[in-house]
Amino acid sequence: MFFWNNNKKKQEAPVSEKVEVADIEKLKEKIESLETDLTAALGKDRIACLNALGSAYMEIKATEQAIRYYEMSLEEDTVFGKACTDLMSLYNIKRREAAVAKDDEQIQLYLNKIDNLMQTTKTIMRKV
Amino acid sequence: MGVINFIINNILTQAGITLALIALLGLVLQRKSIGQTIAGTFKTLLGFQVLSAGSAIIVASLIYFGKIFTQGFHMQGIIPSIEAINGQAMNELGLGSPIAFTFLAIFVVNIIIARFTKWKYVFLTGQAILWMATMCTIFGYFAGLRGFMLVAVGGVVGGIFAVAMPAMAQPIVRKITGNNDIALGHFCTIGYLFEAGVAKLVGNPEQSVEKIKLPKAFEFLQDTYLSVMVIMVPLYIITVFFAGEEFCQPIAGNTNYLVHSFLQAIQFVVGVYVLLAGVRLILGEIVPAFRGIAMKIVPDAIPALDCPVLFPFSPNAVIVGFVTTTIGTVIAMFVLPSFGLAMILPGMLTNFFAGGTAGIFGNAVGGKRGAIIGGIAHGFFITLLPALLVTIFNTLGFVNATATDVDTISAALLYAWIIMPLMTLL
Numbered sequence: 195m196f197f198w199n200n201n202k203k204k205q206e207a208p209v210s211e212k213v214e215v216a217d218i219e220k221l222k223e224k225i226e227s228l229e230t231d232l233t234a235a236l237g238k239d240r241i242a243c244l245n246a247l248g249s250a251y252m253e254i255k256a257t258e259q260a261i262r263y264y265e266m267s268l269e270e271d272t273v274f275g276k277a278c279t280d281l282m283s284l285y286n287i288k289r290r291e292a293a294v295a296k297d298d299e300q301i302q303l304y305l306n307k308i309d310n311l312m313q314t315t316k317t318i319m320r321k322v
Numbered sequence: 323m324g325v326i327n328f329i330i331n332n333i334l335t336q337a338g339i340t341l342a343l344i345a346l347l348g349l350v351l352q353r354k355s356i357g358q359t360i361a362g363t364f365k366t367l368l369g370f371q372v373l374s375a376g377s378a379i380i381v382a383s384l385i386y387f388g389k390i391f392t393q394g395f396h397m398q399g400i401i402p403s404i405e406a407i408n409g410q411a412m413n414e415l416g417l418g419s420p421i422a423f424t425f426l427a428i429f430v431v432n433i434i435i436a437r438f439t440k441w442k443y444v445f446l447t448g449q450a451i452l453w454m455a456t457m458c459t460i461f462g463y464f465a466g467l468r469g470f471m472l473v474a475v476g477g478v479v480g481g482i483f484a485v486a487m488p489a490m491a492q493p494i495v496r497k498i499t500g501n502n503d504i505a506l507g508h509f510c511t512i513g514y515l516f517e518a519g520v521a522k523l524v525g526n527p528e529q530s531v532e533k534i535k536l537p538k539a540f541e542f543l544q545d546t547y548l549s550v551m552v553i554m555v556p557l558y559i560i561t562v563f564f565a566g567e568e569f570c571q572p573i574a575g576n577t578n579y580l581v582h583s584f585l586q587a588i589q590f591v592v593g594v595y596v597l598l599a600g601v602r603l604i605l606g607e608i609v610p611a612f613r614g615i616a617m618k619i620v621p622d623a624i625p626a627l628d629c630p631v632l633f634p635f636s637p638n639a640v641i642v643g644f645v646t647t648t649i650g651t652v653i654a655m656f657v658l659p660s661f662g663l664a665m666i667l668p669g670m671l672t673n674f675f676a677g678g679t680a681g682i683f684g685n686a687v688g689g690k691r692g693a694i695i696g697g698i699a700h701g702f703f704i705t706l707l708p709a710l711l712v713t714i715f716n717t718l719g720f721v722n723a724t725a726t727d728v729d730t731i732s733a734a735l736l737y738a739w740i741i742m743p744l745m746t747l748l
C-alpha cells in the first residue's frame with residue numbers, strides 16, 4: 195500500500211552486486227600487491243595506494259579494512275575525494291549492522307564517526 | 323495533588339529543568355552509569371542557562387540596531403537569525419518548556435512514521451529539529467494553541483516535516499551521491515527543490531560546474547563567527563553613518579558613536595557564539611541519547627544528515643551556490659521594501675550552508691547555468707519567505723529578527739494560513 199509497510203512481503207535485503215569468485219581472487223591479488231607498494235610509497239603515491247586499498251576492500255565487502263585505509267588516507271591528506279564519499283557509505287553499513295545487532299556502543303561509535311566526517315567536510319569546504 | 327501542581331507549575335514550566343529531564347530520560351533509557359547520567363543532566367541544564375545569556379546579549383544589540391536603522395533608513399531592518407528567534411522565544415517569551423517538549427515530540431513522531439511506513443528517514447540534525455520545534459511552538463502559540471495541544475500539534479507537524487523533507491529531496495540526493503545510503507536532514511529543503519525546479523527549466527545537467535576551476539576566495543568563511551562579523555560590522559557602521567551623530571551619540575554615552583556601533587556589532591557576534599555554545603551543550607546530551615534509540619527502533623533507517631554531507635560530492639557547486647544565493651538575497655533586500663515588506667539583511671551563514679547546498683541541487687539538475695540562475699532565484703526566495711513572517715514576529719514581541727530556514731518558515735505559514743483559520747471556524 196502507498197503509506198504503510200507491506201507486511202505480507204518479506205523485507206528484502208538490499209540487492210548487492212554479485213562479485214564472482216574469480217573477481218574476488220583478482221581483487222585479493224590486487225590488495226596484496228597494493229599492500230606491498232604501500233610500504234615504500236610516499237606523498238601522493240601513498241595516498242593513491244591507500245585509496246586504492248580502501249576501494250578494493252570495499253568491493254570485496256571487507257568493511258572494516260576499507261574504513262581503516264580510507265581513514266588513514268583522509269588523515270594524511272584531508273581533501274575531498276573518494277575517501278570522503280566512500281567513508282560515509284561504509285560508516286552507514288557499520289551503523290546499520292550495529293542497529294540490527296542492537297549494539298549501543300557500536301551505534302554511537304559510527305554515528306560519532308559520521309559527525310566527525312561531516313565536521314571534516316565543513317573544514318575542507320571552508321579552505322576550498 | 324499539591325505536589326503534582328507544584329511540579330506542573332514550578333518545575334515543568336522551567337525550560338532548563340524540562341530540557342534536563344528530557345536528557346535524563348534519554349540517558350536512563352540508554353542505560354548510562356549514574357555518574358554519566360548526573361553529569362549529562364546537569365550539562366543540559368547548564369546549556370540552557372548559557373543559551374539564555376547569549377539571547378540577552380543578542381537582544382540588546384538588536385534593540386540598538388533597530389533604533390539606528392529606523393533613524394537612518396526610515397524603515398525596519400530585519401536580521402535573519404533563527405538563533406535570535408530561538409533565544410527570544412525560550413527566554414523573553416517564556417516558551418522554553420513547550421519548545422523542549424515539542425522537540426521531543428518531533429523525535430517521537432519521526433520514529434513512529436519511520437518505523438511503521440515505507441519512509442524510513444530518521445532526521446538526525448538535532449539543531450535543525452530545535453529550530454523546527456521553536457517555529458512550531460511560536461506559531462502554534464500565535465494560533466491560540468496551549469498546553470498539550472500546542473506540543474502535540476507541533477510534534478505532528480514537525481515530525482511530518484522531518485520525514486517529508488528528506489523524502490522529497492531523496493531523488494536528487496540519490497543522483498548526487500550515487501546511492502540511497504544517506505538522506506538530507508536540513509530544513510531548507512523547499513528552497514533546494516525551488517532551485518532545482520528553476521535549474522531544470524534553464525539549465526543543462528551535462529555541463530557540470532565541477533568541470534571548471536574556481537579561484538580560492540573564501541578564507542574568511544573558515545570560521546563561523548568571522549563569517550558573521552564580516553557582515554555585521556560593516557552593516558552596523560554603515561547604518562550608524564546614515565543615522566547620524568546627533569541621534570547616535572546620546573545612545574553611545576561617553577564612547578564615540580562609531581566605536582560604540584562597532585562594539586555593538588561585535589556584541590551581536592558574541593551573543594551568537596554564547597547562544598550556540600548553549601545549544602551545543604543542550605543537544606550534546608539529548609541528541610546522542612535519542613538518536614541511538616531511534617537507530618535501534620528503526621534498524622533499516624536512512625539517516626537524514628546535515629547539509630555538509632553533500633559537500634564532498636560537488637564542492638564547486640557549493641561555492642557557486644553561495645555566491646549566487648548572496649546576489650539573490652541582496653537583490654531581494656532592495657526590491658522587497660518596494661512591495662511594503664521589511665528590508666531583510668543578508669545572513670552569511672545561511673547563504674553559505676543553504677546557498678551552497680542549493681547550488682549542489684541546481685548543478686545536479688541543470689549544470690552550471692542551473693546552479694547560477696537557480697542560485698539567484700534561490701537567494702530571492704529565501705529572503706521573501708522570512709519577510710512574510712516579520713509582521714507576526716513584531717506582533718509577538720520579537721526584536722528586529724526573523725527566521726531563516728525555509729522549511730521552518732513553511733511550517734509557520736502552515737499554522738498562520740491553515741491551522742489558525744481552521745481553529746477560528748471550529
